Amino acid sequence: MKKVIIIGAGPAGHTAGIYAARANLKPLLYEGWMAGGVAPGGQLTTTGSVENFPGFPDGIGGSELMMMMRAQSINSGVEILTETIESVDLSKRPFIVRTADAEQQAEILIIATGAIAKRMRVPHEDDFWQKGISACAVCDGALPVFRNQPLIVIGGGDTAMEEAMHLSKFGSMVSIVHRRDELRASKAMQQRVLENPKIEVLWNTVLVDVKGDKALTHVILKDVKTGALRDHEAKGLFYAIGHNPNTEFLGGQIKTDGEGYIITQAGSTVTSVAGVFAAGDVQDKKFRQAITSAGSGCMAALEAEKYMIINPL
Numbered sequence: 191m192k193k194v195i196i197i198g199a200g201p202a203g204h205t206a207g208i209y210a211a212r213a214n215l216k217p218l219l220y221e222g223w224m225a226g227g228v229a230p231g232g233q234l235t236t237t238g239s240v241e242n243f244p245g246f247p248d249g250i251g252g253s254e255l256m257m258m259m260r261a262q263s264i265n266s267g268v269e270i271l272t273e274t275i276e277s278v279d280l281s282k283r284p285f286i287v288r289t290a291d292a293e294q295q296a297e298i299l300i301i302a303t304g305a306i307a308k309r310m311r312v313p314h315e316d317d318f319w320q321k322g323i324s325a326c327a328v329c330d331g332a333l334p335v336f337r338n339q340p341l342i343v344i345g346g347g348d349t350a351m352e353e354a355m356h357l358s359k360f361g362s363m364v365s366i367v368h369r370r371d372e373l374r375a376s377k378a379m380q381q382r383v384l385e386n387p388k389i390e391v392l393w394n395t396v397l398v399d400v401k402g403d404k405a406l407t408h409v410i411l412k413d414v415k416t417g418a419l420r421d422h423e424a425k426g427l428f429y430a431i432g433h434n435p436n437t438e439f440l441g442g443q444i445k446t447d448g449e450g451y452i453i454t455q456a457g458s459t460v461t462s463v464a465g466v467f468a469a470g471d472v473q474d475k476k477f478r479q480a481i482t483s484a485g486s487g488c489m490a491a492l493e494a495e496k497y498m499i500i501n502p503l
């Protein structure tokens with residue numbers, strides 16, 4: 191039986207691992223194999239340069255940063271298995287985690303399985319992914335390639351509003367493409383967007399394709415009422431159509447919100463199951479940043495250590 195098992199190998203999982211190992215808890219970390227559709231290392235392995243993670247004044251490649259976190263985990267004493275957890279039994283301590291062909295017991299579980307940004311999967315999307323198309327305006331919006339250029343945000347929720355506001359500081363014009371004639375976002379966020387002279391909303395409109403040469407230059411939009419297609423110049427296209435947290439393998443044994451995000455107590459990583467902690471994007475639909483994920487990974491390990499002292503098995 192392991193003292194601590196960590197599921198997930200993004201910034202949250204590795205930070206939890208480093209702290210747990212340094213507390214002599216000998217953690218076992220499952221990094222998954224293309225779990226949720228991303229490589230071990232998580233969402234940052236799908237991006238080029240990360241320019242807002244402290245300590246790297248010239249930025250650092252997303253995959254490179256995650257390889258460094260992985261190396262630091264191993265150097266700290268974390269045992270890493272490249273396997274995906276398919277199910278868990280949280281009915282009593284020790285908890286059980288199961289891969290396709292094995293199971294393991296743990297006194298404490300830290301869940302750090304992240305979330306995946308939804309993509310529209312229009313025909314030529316893969317050709318321009320990270321060459322103009324992104325699912326994170328806060329991460330990529332300030333890149334020189336988007337400065338004073340026409341930009342598009344897809345979606346009508348709070349994320350789309352926030353991303354449009356953020357991008358309006360950089361682009362020449364930001365067009366929100368929304369499939370209905372009414373926004374889902376909160377009224378306060380809507381108002382800020384609708385009053386911003388650098389943002390327009392293209393109502394009843396959907397994205398059907400993207401075009402470019404080496405990078406994105408245009409999107410093809412469809413008016414859902416008339417069916418008419420048109421070209422629209424865009425050097426940047428930002429998806430803000432929601433995320434899917436990786437929580438299906440939990441089989442409903444931990445309390446989640448309506449969208450499947452694990453509910454943690456305010457200011458902590460404590461979940462509805464005593465002895466199970468959650469860190470990173472799997473429990474955070476507000477900030478969704480590498481640094482906030484790493485911070486909550488640290489919190490999870492510290493809370494796990496304290497819990498084990500008070501509740502020994």
Ligand code: FAD
Nearest residue numbers: 198200201202222225232233275304329470471478479480
């Ligand atoms: P993730 O990074 O999502 O990692 C979760 C890990 O868990 C993955 O390795 C996954 O495979 C694994 N996993 C899932 N299910 C299982 C399972 N059942 N068994 C085992 N393993 C499992 N943030 C920034 O701060 N700066 C940026 O520049 C930036 N750029 C981004 C660019 C893109 C394109 C995207 C999509 C995101 C970007 N972000 C950026 C956001 C950042 O990547 C996330 O906030 C952060 O990675 C979340 O970390 P995490 O540890 O919670 O989860």
Ligand code: NDP
Nearest residue numbers: 345346347348349350352369370374430431432433475476
């Ligand atoms: P939401 O699910 O709230 O909104 C997603 C938006 O994308 C909707 O407008 C939806 O359209 C649209 N959409 C979904 N799928 C497609 C598709 N295939 N094609 C075109 N459009 C699509 O997600 P958010 O990420 O915006 O927000 C998630 C949660 O996080 C919410 O509870 C939100 O309030 C919260 N949040 C809060 C913030 C804050 O308080 N500052 C900031 C960011 C998020 P439709 O409306 O037609 O369904």
